[in-house]
Amino acid sequence: MLANIQALAQLCSSQQFLGTVFTAILVVLLGAIFPRVFRDKNSCDSNGLFTANKRFSWEPSYFARFRWITNAQKILQDADSKAQGKPYLLARGDTDLLVLPPALIPELNRLGADVLNSREYHAHSMLGALTGMGVVRKTSFHVRVLLSYISPALPAIFALTGERVSAAVAQEFPRAYEWTVMKPQKAVVRCVIFQVTFAMRCVPACLHPLLVWLLPARWGLVRGWRKLTSYVVPRVLQLKEEFSRTPDRKVSPDVISWMVEAGRTEMERDPEVLTRLVGSVAAGSTYSIANFCCRTIMDLISHPDVLAAVRAEIREKHAQVRGRWDMATLASMEKLESAMKETARLAPGSLLVYSRVVKKDHVLSNGLELKKGQFVTMSGAMRTLDPDIFEEPREYRGLRFCAEDRIEEHRARPFGSLDTDILAFGAGRWACPGRLISGIAAKILLVKLLDEYDFGFVGNKPLERHCMHEFLFFHPENKMLVRRREDSCGVVFV
Numbered sequence: 001m002l003a004n005i006q007a008l009a010q011l012c013s014s015q016q017f018l019g020t021v022f023t024a025i026l027v028v029l030l031g032a033i034f035p036r037v038f039r040d041k042n043s044c045d046s047n048g049l050f051t052a053n054k055r056f057s058w059e060p061s062y063f064a065r066f067r068w069i070t071n072a073q074k075i076l077q078d079a080d081s082k083a084q085g086k087p088y089l090l091a092r093g094d095t096d097l098l099v100l101p102p103a104l105i106p107e108l109n110r111l112g113a114d115v116l117n118s119r120e121y122h123a124h125s126m127l128g129a130l131t132g133m134g135v136v137r138k139t140s141f142h143v144r145v146l147l148s149y150i151s152p153a154l155p156a157i158f159a160l161t162g163e164r165v166s167a168a169v170a171q172e173f174p175r176a177y178e179w180t181v182m183k184p185q186k187a188v189v190r191c192v193i194f195q196v197t198f199a200m201r202c203v204p205a206c207l208h209p210l211l212v213w214l215l216p217a218r219w220g221l222v223r224g225w226r227k228l229t230s231y232v233v234p235r236v237l238q239l240k241e242e243f244s245r246t247p248d249r250k251v252s253p254d255v256i257s258w259m260v261e262a263g264r265t266e267m268e269r270d271p272e273v274l275t276r277l278v279g280s281v282a283a284g285s286t287y288s289i290a291n292f293c294c295r296t297i298m299d300l301i302s303h304p305d306v307l308a309a310v311r312a313e314i315r316e317k318h319a320q321v322r323g324r325w326d327m328a329t330l331a332s333m334e335k336l337e338s339a340m341k342e343t344a345r346l347a348p349g350s351l352l353v354y355s356r357v358v359k360k361d362h363v364l365s366n367g368l369e370l371k372k373g374q375f376v377t378m379s380g381a382m383r384t385l386d387p388d389i390f391e392e393p394r395e396y397r398g399l400r401f402c403a404e405d406r407i408e409e410h411r412a413r414p415f416g417s418l419d420t421d422i423l424a425f426g427a428g429r430w431a432c433p434g435r436l437i438s439g440i441a442a443k444i445l446l447v448k449l450l451d452e453y454d455f456g457f458v459g460n461k462p463l464e465r466h467c468m469h470e471f472l473f474f475h476p477e478n479k480m481l482v483r484r485r486e487d488s489c490g491v492v493f494v
C-alpha cells in the first residue's frame with residue numbers, strides 16, 4: 001500500500017500529489033457523511049454471486065475505490081482463487097463489474113455489438129469526458145481504419161517505420177559508451193492523458209468537473225489537444241478539398257489521409273471528430289508500445305541468459321540477411337517473440353481484459369443473466385496464471401514458448417495475433433485493432449535497442465512493476481543504466 005502511494009506521489013508532480021491527497025481526505029469526509037451519494041448507478045446485484053472488494057453491503061463505494069487504486073492485483077488474485085473458475089462480482093468503486101471466466105470467450109465472441117459494447121467501456125474507464133477520448137463512444141471508425149487501411153499497408157510502410165524508429169532511438173538515447181543513467185519511458189513517450197486518467201480515477205465522478213482543473217496534467221492536455229487541432233483540422237479540410245477535385249487520387253500513407261479517404265458519413269469526415277480519433281489512437285498506441293517494450297527490457301535485464309539468447313538470435317539473423325532486415329526476418333525471431341509473450345503474460349497492460357458494457361439483457365448458456373447497463377470483464381490472470389496451461393505460471397521463463405512441445409503453436413501464433421492463453425490484445429471482434437502494428441513496431445524497437453545498447457539496473461536494484469487501479473505500467477520516473485554497445489550489428493530495416 002505504502003509503495004503504491006509512493007508510486008502515485010512519483011507519478012504526479014508535488015502539486016498533483018497534494019491535490020490528490022487533499023481530494024482523498026475530502027472524499028473520505030464527504031463519504032462518511034453522505035455514503036449514498038458515492039454509490040454508483042451502475043452497481044449490480046446478480047443473485048448468487050459473491051462480490052469481491054466489498055467488506056459489507058452498505059460500505060460506501062469509495063472504500064472499494066481506495067483499495068482498488070492501491071491493491072488491485074491482490075484483490076483479483078484472492079477473488080480468482082475463491083471463484084474457482086466461476087463468475088463473480090467486483091466492486092471497483094467507480095462501478096461494479098461482473099467478472100466472467102475466460103472459458104466463456106468463444107460464446108461471448110458470438111454476441112454482436114448490440115449486446116456487448118467495448119468502446120463504451122473504454123470511454124468510461126479512460127474518463128473520456130475529461131481526457132477527450134469520449135469520441136470513441138460515438139464511432140468505431142478508427143477501428144475500421146486501423147484494421148482495413150493501416151494494418152494491410154504495413155509491408156509498404158515497414159521500411160519507413162524502421163527508419164523513423166531508428167532516428168528516434170538515435171536522438172533520444174545516449175551516444176556514450178560509458179554507463180549513463182536515463183529514464184527510458186520518458187525518452188519514448190510522455191502521456192498526459194494517462195496521468196489525468198490515473199489521478200482522476202482516484203476520486204468519484206461527481207467531483208471530476210471541479211477537481212480536474214487542479215491537475216497540471218489537465219492543462220497540458222488542453223494545450224496538447226489545441227495544438228493537435230491546429231494541425232489536423234486544416235489538413236483534413238485540405239484533403240477533403242483535394243478528394244472532391246480528384247476522387248481517385250493516390251493516398252499518402254498517413255493516418256489522416258486514410259481517414260479522410262475511408263470516411264463515409266458526415267461524422268467520419270468531421271475535422272473535430274478526426275482530431276479526437278487521431279489523438280486517442282496516437283496516445284493509446286505510443287503509450288502501450290513504449291510501456292510494453294520497457295517492461296520487456298526490464299525482464300531481460302533480470303534474466304541475462306534469456307537476453308544473451310535473444311542477442312545471439314539477432315546476430316544470427318543479421319548474418320543470414322546480410323544486415324538488411326525485412327518483415328520476414330522479424331517474423332522469424334522466435335526467441336525474441338517468446339520473451340515478448342512471457343512479459344505480456346506476466347505483466348499485461350491491464351489486469352482486466354475483455355471489458356464490455358452490456359447493451360441489452362441476455363442470458364448465457366450457463367443460465368447467467370447479463371443485464372442492460374452492467375459492466376462485464378475478465379481477470380486475465382485466470383488464464384495467464386493457470387498451471388494447466390503454463391508450468392510454474394508465476395515464474396518468468398523467457399524462452400518457454402520455444403520449448404519443443406510449444407514451438408509449433410508458438411510459430412502459428414506470433415506476438416501480434418490473438419492468443420486466448422495470453423490475452424495481451426484481448427479477444428474477439430473488438431480485440432485490439434492495433435495488434436499487428438504493435439507486433440512490428442515493438443519488434444523493430446526492441447531489435448534496435450538490444451543490438452545497440454546495454455541496459456542495467458541502477459545500483460543493481462531491479463525495478464518494481466508498478467500497478468495503479470487495474471493498470472500495470474513502467475513508471476515514467478524509472479531510471480535505468482544505458483550505454484552504447486561497441487559490437488552492435490547495425491541493423492537496417494528495408
Ligand code: HEM
Binds near residue numbers: 140432
Ligand atoms: C503492446 C501494445 C498494445 C497492447 C498490449 C494493446 C492491448 C489492447 C487491449 C488488451 C485492448 C482491449 C481489447 C479487448 O477488450 O478485447 C486494446 C484495445 C484497443 N487498442 Fe490496443 N494494445 C496495444 C497497442 C495498440 C496500438 C499500437 C494501437 C493503435 C495503433 C491500439 C489501438 C487500440 C484500440 C483503438 C483499442 C479499442 C478497440 C475497441 O474499440 O474496442 N493498441 N488494446
